Amino acid sequence: MKDVAKLAGVSISTVSRVINNTIPVEEETRRKVEEAIRKVNFKPNLLARGLRSKSGHMIGLVVPEILHQTFTYWIKYAEESVAAKGMNLILGNTQNDPDLEERFIDSLIQRHIDGIIFSRVSDKSHVLHILEKTDIPFVVLDRALGVEDVPTVVLDNYKAGFIAGEYLSQLGHRKVVCITGPLDIGLSRERLQGFRDGLKENEIDLPEEWIIEGDFGYQSGIDAAQQLFSHRELPDAIWAHSDLTAIGVMNQFSRNGYKVPEDVSIMGMDNISMAEMKYPTLTTIDQPYREMIEKAIDMIIRQRKREPLEKMRVVLEPSLIVRESTGE
Amino acid sequence: MKDVAKLAGVSISTVSRVINNTIPVEEETRRKVEEAIRKVNFKPNLLARGLRSKSGHMIGLVVPEILHQTFTYWIKYAEESVAAKGMNLILGNTQNDPDLEERFIDSLIQRHIDGIIFSRVSDKSHVLHILEKTDIPFVVLDRALGVEDVPTVVLDNYKAGFIAGEYLSQLGHRKVVCITGPLDIGLSRERLQGFRDGLKENEIDLPEEWIIEGDFGYQSGIDAAQQLFSHRELPDAIWAHSDLTAIGVMNQFSRNGYKVPEDVSIMGMDNISMAEMKYPTLTTIDQPYREMIEKAIDMIIRQRKREPLEKMRVVLEPSLIVRESTGE
DNA sequence: TTGTAAGCGTTATCAT
DNA sequence: ATGATAACGCTTACAA
Numbered sequence: 001m002k003d004v005a006k007l008a009g010v011s012i013s014t015v016s017r018v019i020n021n022t023i024p025v026e027e028e029t030r031r032k033v034e035e036a037i038r039k040v041n042f043k044p045n046l047l048a049r050g051l052r053s054k055s056g057h058m059i060g061l062v063v064p065e066i067l068h069q070t071f072t073y074w075i076k077y078a079e080e081s082v083a084a085k086g087m088n089l090i091l092g093n094t095q096n097d098p099d100l101e102e103r104f105i106d107s108l109i110q111r112h113i114d115g116i117i118f119s120r121v122s123d124k125s126h127v128l129h130i131l132e133k134t135d136i137p138f139v140v141l142d143r144a145l146g147v148e149d150v151p152t153v154v155l156d157n158y159k160a161g162f163i164a165g166e167y168l169s170q171l172g173h174r175k176v177v178c179i180t181g182p183l184d185i186g187l188s189r190e191r192l193q194g195f196r197d198g199l200k201e202n203e204i205d206l207p208e209e210w211i212i213e214g215d216f217g218y219q220s221g222i223d224a225a226q227q228l229f230s231h232r233e234l235p236d237a238i239w240a241h242s243d244l245t246a247i248g249v250m251n252q253f254s255r256n257g258y259k260v261p262e263d264v265s266i267m268g269m270d271n272i273s274m275a276e277m278k279y280p281t282l283t284t285i286d287q288p289y290r291e292m293i294e295k296a297i298d299m300i301i302r303q304r305k306r307e308p309l310e311k312m313r314v315v316l317e318p319s320l321i322v323r324e325s326t327g328e
Numbered sequence: 329m330k331d332v333a334k335l336a337g338v339s340i341s342t343v344s345r346v347i348n349n350t351i352p353v354e355e356e357t358r359r360k361v362e363e364a365i366r367k368v369n370f371k372p373n374l375l376a377r378g379l380r381s382k383s384g385h386m387i388g389l390v391v392p393e394i395l396h397q398t399f400t401y402w403i404k405y406a407e408e409s410v411a412a413k414g415m416n417l418i419l420g421n422t423q424n425d426p427d428l429e430e431r432f433i434d435s436l437i438q439r440h441i442d443g444i445i446f447s448r449v450s451d452k453s454h455v456l457h458i459l460e461k462t463d464i465p466f467v468v469l470d471r472a473l474g475v476e477d478v479p480t481v482v483l484d485n486y487k488a489g490f491i492a493g494e495y496l497s498q499l500g501h502r503k504v505v506c507i508t509g510p511l512d513i514g515l516s517r518e519r520l521q522g523f524r525d526g527l528k529e530n531e532i533d534l535p536e537e538w539i540i541e542g543d544f545g546y547q548s549g550i551d552a553a554q555q556l557f558s559h560r561e562l563p564d565a566i567w568a569h570s571d572l573t574a575i576g577v578m579n580q581f582s583r584n585g586y587k588v589p590e591d592v593s594i595m596g597m598d599n600i601s602m603a604e605m606k607y608p609t610l611t612t613i614d615q616p617y618r619e620m621i622e623k624a625i626d627m628i629i630r631q632r633k634r635e636p637l638e639k640m641r642v643v644l645e646p647s648l649i650v651r652e653s654t655g656e
Numbered sequence: 657t658t659g660t661a662a663g664c665g666t667t668a669t670c671a672t
Numbered sequence: 673a674t675g676a677t678a679a680c681g682c683t684t685a686c687a688a
Contacts, residue, residue: 001681011659016683026657046438047378048681051664056375058418066404067601069395075403076394079421083428088435090386091419093407100411107416110374218605244605251607273395274602277546277572279579329665339675344667354673376665379680659688665680672675 001042008036019044050112057087059300060108060116064096068216068244069272073289074119074141081294085301087114101127109134115300117141117293137303139296144186144313151303152313153296157187158194160285160318164239164267165198165206167320172328173237173265174204179214179224179249181241191241191269210235214245221248229256236264237326243268243275243284250278250325261327271321280324288316329370336364347372378440385415387628388436388444392424396544396572397600401617402447402469409622413629415442429455437462443628445469445621465631467624472514472641479631480641481624485515486522488613488646492567492595493526493534495648500656501565501593502532507542507552507577509569519569519597538563542573549576557584564592565654571596571603571612578606578653589655599649608652616644 005012010029017025018033025033036042050056061078063071075091082089090113092104105127108116116131116138128150131138139151168176178195181188196206212227214220221240225248228234240246246268250260260266260280268275271286295314302309333340338357345353346361353361364370378384387410391399403419410417418441420432433455436444444459444466456478459466467479496504506523509516524534540555542548549568553576556562568574574596578588588594588608596603599614623642630637 012682013660013684014658017658020683022684024657029658043434043438045379045440045681046435047375047384047440048664049683051373051375051379051666052681052683054664066400066407067397069397072394072400075419076421079394079419083420083432086435088418088420088432088439090416091403091407092411092416093404104411104416106371107374107414110371111416112373112375218601247605251605254607273546274605277575277579277602279582340665341667341676342674345674348667350667352673357673373665376680377667379682380665380667382680657688660686662683662685664682667678667680669678670676672673 001044003040004033004036004042007039008032054112055114055304056112058090058111058113059087059297060090060092060104060113062092062094062101062104062116062118062121064094064120066091066093069274070270070287070289071119073272074293077290077293078117078297081290081297085297098125098127101125102130105130109136112136114304115139115297117296117300119143121145137300139299141292141296142187149312151299151309153292153299154187154313154315155287155292155318156315157190157318158197160269161191161194161196162198163194163285163318163320164191164269165195165204166201167198167322168237168239168265168267168326169199169202169204171237171265171326173235175210175233175235175237176204176206177210177212177224177228177235177238178206179212179221179238179240179245181214181216183213188241195239214240214242216242216245218244218248221245221250222252223248225249225252225256234258234264237267238264239267239269241269243270243272243282246282246284246325247274247278250282260325265326267326275321275323278325283323283326284321285318286321287318292316329372331368332361332364332370335367336360382440383442383632384440386418386439386441387415387625388418388420388432388441390420390422390429390432390444390446390449392422392448394419394421397602398598398615398617399447401600402621405618405621406445406625409618409625413625426453426455429453430458433458437464440464442632443467443625445624445628447471449473465628467627469620469624470515477640479627479637481620481627482515482641482643483615483620483646484643485518485646486525488597489519489522489524490526491522491613491646491648492519492597493523493532494529495526495650496565496567496593496595496654497527497530497532499565499593499654501563503538503561503563503565504532504534505538505540505552505556505563505566506534507540507549507566507568507573509542509544511541516569523567542568542570544570544573546572546576549573549578550580551576553577553580553584562586562592565595566592567595567597569597571598571600571610574610574612574653575602575606578610588653593654595654603649603651606653611651611654612649613646614649615646620644 094101275282422429603610
């Protein structure tokens with residue numbers, strides 16, 4: 001920058017002003033400075049800039065597991081919209097390990113990051129308390145916490161369940177199974193309740209013994225299917241709280257000679273790409289991933305500008321994706 | 329840091345020395361300083377540190393597409409081992425767009441990043457030239473470039489093809505199809521050549537008309553299958569250069585009433601998790617993702633320390649994963 | 657409109 | 673072993 005100033009015959013503050021076009025600069029000098037910048041191939045040092053202006057132009061994204069496809073959607077869209085705003089994304093995988101999580105958050109704090117997005121932070125995680133002591137904005141994505149006064153972006157999980165219940169019962173199914181996520185997670189309970197209410201619209205009951213608790217994973221679909229085979233009676237429709245689980249169920253039914261959707265309708269949740277790469281393709285419920293992450297980033301930026309948030313808790317809408325794995 | 333110094337009754341340089349334990353410090357003062365650090369809950373500012381020491385303790389990872397699972401493996405393992413070294417990972421998705429790519433690299437340069445890993449950089453990408461003008465270490469991962477003097481970590485793609493060819497021909501298959509990746513990519517050509525040579529071990533020929541060019545994607549598997557159906561004769565084994573493509577083929581064969589592996593053996597490449605989540609599960613070839621990325625990070629760190637690299641080009645070994653989609 | 661200079665929070669060099 | 677101080681590269685009052 002000194003070089004640029006020297007070459008252009010101006011002071012470094014003028015150079016700075018040209019770069020950030022803060023206050024007006026004579027057209028002539030601006031031209032000279034810009035040429036000098038090009039000549040010495042000048043690149044501002046973002047560390048120095050960040051040090052001075054207390055903003056590293058970075059957003060941190062915390063996910064519990066990179067390999068689950070739902071998280072890769074968030075990673076992708078987060079990177080995309082962060083980049084579009086001229087910032088960079090620092091990614092951290094916590095594997096649900098509070099220690100790793102704390103270490104990562106700590107490094108973000110030390111980097112004076114502009115904001116942090118947590119996707120599916122654990123309920124018992126105490127990093128939020130740490131963060132509240134700093135002035136770093138953060139948003140919790142996809143998993144509502146018990147506490148209400150934290151900026152949050154979530155899917156309407158009750159609605160998702162309702163849509164699934166309504167759809168399956170409208171199809172004429174009477175014996176319906178729900179394979180949930182871990183029931184100590186609020187979102188699983190909300191989906192389940194919505195599902196119940198959706199079924200009820202068509203006078204269908206969901207008895208306790210047809211609720212199976214899973215963990216969103218593939219294996220838990222296999223296990224659930226095995227459990228069902230040992231029942232005296234098979235269901236005619238199944239909704240799983242995750243596509244992965246639904247696919248596990250579907251494969252295990254195929255493996256045992258059942259046909260989907262002729263023998264049983266199967267429906268998932270999340271609309272991961274794998275849902276389309278099946279035969280039959282999987283009916284599911286889509287989450288507006290991009291919209292959710294953009295809303296979250298927006299909330300971060302608002303907080304940084306000290307603008308008030310319109311809402312502390314933004315709730316977005318799921319939508320039904322009908323494919324081949326469900327039928328009458 | 330000033331506060332810490334004041335509280336401990338020492339100078340800030342002593343505080344710095346305690347933190348980095350550079351040169352010896354009296355046991356007594358160290359204790360006092362450490363206590364003061366705890367008391368004021370002091371966190372070093374990484375931007376300032378980076379500015380001074382010209383190292384932001386960050387590694388950049390450039391991928392062309394986050395949603396492809398092979399890349400998510402690299403992202404995951406990169407984050408993991410970078411974090412283990414006390415650094416952070418900045419992730420950039422270029423979507424094969426040279427403009428985006430250049431913008432991202434530029435921001436990394438301005439951040440004085442410690443090193444950059446490119447996974448599957450485009451051959452025509454000119455960012456490497458830009459980087460060569462800086463002193464930022466970089467490594468090309470997974471796609472060898474024409475140029476030889478660039479630090480590279482690759483899979484032995486010829487070997488991967490050879491393994492596939494040898495395995496399928498040993499199974500007794502005679503009519504074998506290969507669905508390649510884009511043939512203007514070196515790695516596809518190497519895999520194809522290896523496959524040819526592997527088949528030849530058992531006197532099997534791979535005629536030109538049984539080589540179909542794909543693009544590693546799911547749809548290209550569907551398309552290839554359709555193309556095969558229009559042949560007068562179906563193959564008895566197929567190897568695709570990507571699991572996604574193999575799965576596309578498999579689904580399309582199922583959809584048309586064929587049984588895998590009874591009617592046709594299908595084999596993929598990459599060992600993505602979806603390969604296990606099929607019925608039948610997919611035989612494939614594994615890449616040592618974690619080892620590859622760790623090697624790459626290692627090369628970055630070596631370059632930063634100005635240690636010479638043992639090898640400019642590290643080649644790692646693929647391995648056969650036999651599952652259910654192949655048989656005699 | 658432009659320049660001077662202080663300061664951001666560190667590390668590193670030099671004395672002491 | 674410790675302290676004072678310059679320097680890293682930038683932004684921003686304040687002055688001119």
